[in-house]
Amino acid sequence: MGERTEEASLLEALRAGDEQAFARLVDELSGPMRRLARTFVPSSAVAEDVVQETWLAVLEGLERFEGRSSLKTWIFRILTNRAITRGQRERRSIPFSSLLDAEAGQAEPAVDPSRFRPPGSRWAGGWLEPPRSWDPIPEDRLLSKETLAVISSAIDQLPPGQRSVITLRDIEGFGSQEACNVLEVSETNQRVLLHRARSRVRRALERYFDDADESARPERG
Amino acid sequence: MTKDESSAMDCHQLVEAITDYLEGALPAEERASLDEHLTVCPDCRTYLEQMRQTIRLAGRLTEESIPAAGRDELLAVFRTWRARRS
Numbered sequence: 001m002g003e004r005t006e007e008a009s010l011l012e013a014l015r016a017g018d019e020q021a022f023a024r025l026v027d028e029l030s031g032p033m034r035r036l037a038r039t040f041v042p043s044s045a046v047a048e049d050v051v052q053e054t055w056l057a058v059l060e061g062l063e064r065f066e067g068r069s070s071l072k073t074w075i076f077r078i079l080t081n082r083a084i085t086r087g088q089r090e091r092r093s094i095p096f097s098s099l100l101d102a103e104a105g106q107a108e109p110a111v112d113p114s115r116f117r118p119p120g121s122r123w124a125g126g127w128l129e130p131p132r133s134w135d136p137i138p139e140d141r142l143l144s145k146e147t148l149a150v151i152s153s154a155i156d157q158l159p160p161g162q163r164s165v166i167t168l169r170d171i172e173g174f175g176s177q178e179a180c181n182v183l184e185v186s187e188t189n190q191r192v193l194l195h196r197a198r199s200r201v202r203r204a205l206e207r208y209f210d211d212a213d214e215s216a217r218p219e220r221g
Numbered sequence: 222m223t224k225d226e227s228s229a230m231d232c233h234q235l236v237e238a239i240t241d242y243l244e245g246a247l248p249a250e251e252r253a254s255l256d257e258h259l260t261v262c263p264d265c266r267t268y269l270e271q272m273r274q275t276i277r278l279a280g281r282l283t284e285e286s287i288p289a290a291g292r293d294e295l296l297a298v299f300r301t302w303r304a305r306r307s
Contacts, residue, residue, distance in 0.1 A: 125231030
């Protein structure tokens with residue numbers, strides 16, 4: 001309810017030509033927009049272009065915007081359309097929607113199956129090599145630049161569908177419905193892609209923390 | 222394998238169901254089975270905790286702010302847009 005009124009007054013301010021309101025919106029959304037655009041186009045420079053183009057399109061469409069979705073969803077939808085079109089032009093890839101479906105259709109284990117007891121054995125499916133708790137890791141280490149760089153690089157290496165879903169959901173804090181609307185993907189496929197993406201990022205963190213753990217251990221001799 | 226064993230969730234199944242669980246998309250019966258598994262399996266509780274941390278830490282990635290040149294350009298465009306309409 002409060003969100004709706006806030007949105008209505010923002011829209012009113014924009015339509016009335018309030019430059020401050022526009023500047024605030026640009027500051028708030030441009031970073032997330034650039035990050036999402038980057039999942040579809042081959043370089044940051046092109047992503048930057050797409051963001052600028054999107055803002056121009058937003059200004060052009062503002063009068064016609066009917067508020068059937070939230071303003072933010074509408075802006076990100078414009079961005080996604082432009083970024084996908086641009087990405088296809090730049091690398092002549094297959095259409096994004098079929099790419100997403102294909103990606104969601106491929107099986108990919110969340111955890112290496114060899115870490116579980118094989119079928120038919122006693123306690124089949126139980127952990128052979130369980131994860132080590134991150135509880136002893138101090139908060140400042142968890143939030144360190146180095147740890148965040150591990151996450152960032154893991155996300156950069158994800159296939160486009162997984163990357164765009166985790167970017168919207170976990171970095172930008174979109175709800176699942178909003179993410180589905182922006183990417184035009186089904187709830188189920190959105191969840192499959194999110195699952196793969198989060199699982200891969202967790203694996204990257206686990207590898208990073210475990211390696212650091214190993215090297216910190218005093219050598220036995 | 223008895224019927225009882227086959228309906229219980231094992232660790233391997235749990236790691237694949239974890240996102241549906243966190244998203245509240247798991248059917249009631251599977252959810253109950255997963256919850257039950259968590260009460261007896263510390264390793265899977267660790268796994269769940271790692272997933273939660275992964276989500277939380279991804280949320281801490283910060284954006285580089287928009288380059289000043291691009292911002293100024295946009296604000297200029299906005300002023301033109303406003304002038305054209307009035």
